[in-house]
Amino acid sequence: MIKLDYSNYLQDEKFDLENEYYNLFDSSSFDELKKEYPFNIIFLNIDFKDIILAKADNLKCLINKIELKIIEQSMLIKKIKNPRAKEKKEILIYGAKDKIKEKFKYEGNNQSKKITPFLTKNFNFRTCFYCNKDFITNFDAKKEVSTFQLDHFLIKLLIRIWHLVFIILFHLVQLVIQKK
Numbered sequence: 434m435i436k437l438d439y440s441n442y443l444q445d446e447k448f449d450l451e452n453e454y455y456n457l458f459d460s461s462s463f464d465e466l467k468k469e470y471p472f473n474i475i476f477l478n479i480d481f482k483d484i485i486l487a488k489a490d491n492l493k494c495l496i497n498k499i500e501l502k503i504i505e506q507s508m509l510i511k512k513i514k515n516p517r518a519k520e521k522k523e524i525l526i527y528g529a530k531d532k533i534k535e536k537f538k539y540e541g542n543n544q545s546k547k548i549t550p551f552l553t554k555n556f557n558f559r560t561c562f563y564c565n566k567d568f569i570t571n572f573d574a575k576k577e578v579s580t581f582q583l584d585h586f587l588i589k590l591l592i593r594i595w596h597l598v599f600i601i602l603f604h605l606v607q608l609v610i611q612k613k
Contacts, residue, residue, distance in 0.1 A: 442556045453555070455485050457547045463536065471526050475502045475533075484537065503529055 460481035466472045487495055506526050513519040
């Protein structure tokens with residue numbers, strides 16, 4: 434989550450970014466998941482807060498650590514002699530990665546209902562909706578939502594207008610030619 438230094442863009446200098454961002458997410462379902470196999474082993478010594486607030490480099494290490502634990506568990510399962518127990522654990526371990534991905538999925542409610550409103554409410558930077566360019570300067574005005582830059586919009590609008598003018602002229606020329 435925390436890749437850039439957002440402190441210069443905070444609306445309130447006293448705002449506790451890490452704590453408030455962490456509080457957006459409910460850790461109870463993760464804590465429950467962590468109680469059952471194989472997640473109790475996969476997430477051993479890994480807290481929900483470590484995942485949510487991980488910096489980019491730490492997140493890569495964390496993902497590698499989790500994937501290695503999944504591989505380790507799948508190798509241990511192969512040593513189990515009881516076929517029914519082995520099959521049951523194989524199903525759990527092979528579904529673990531998908532369950533983890535679903536738990537920490539960025540798209541959907543996490544993005545639209547938690548992260549985007551949090552960023553819009555607490556920061557002064559804006560993003561151009563038209564070109565999706567970050568940290569666009571804007572007119573000095575209090576705005577509740579991000580807006581596009583006028584020059585990004587007008588250039589596209591002018592191109593459309595000139596296209597329309599060209600089509601009209603083309604048809605007028607066709608009419609003049611037909612009348613001769």
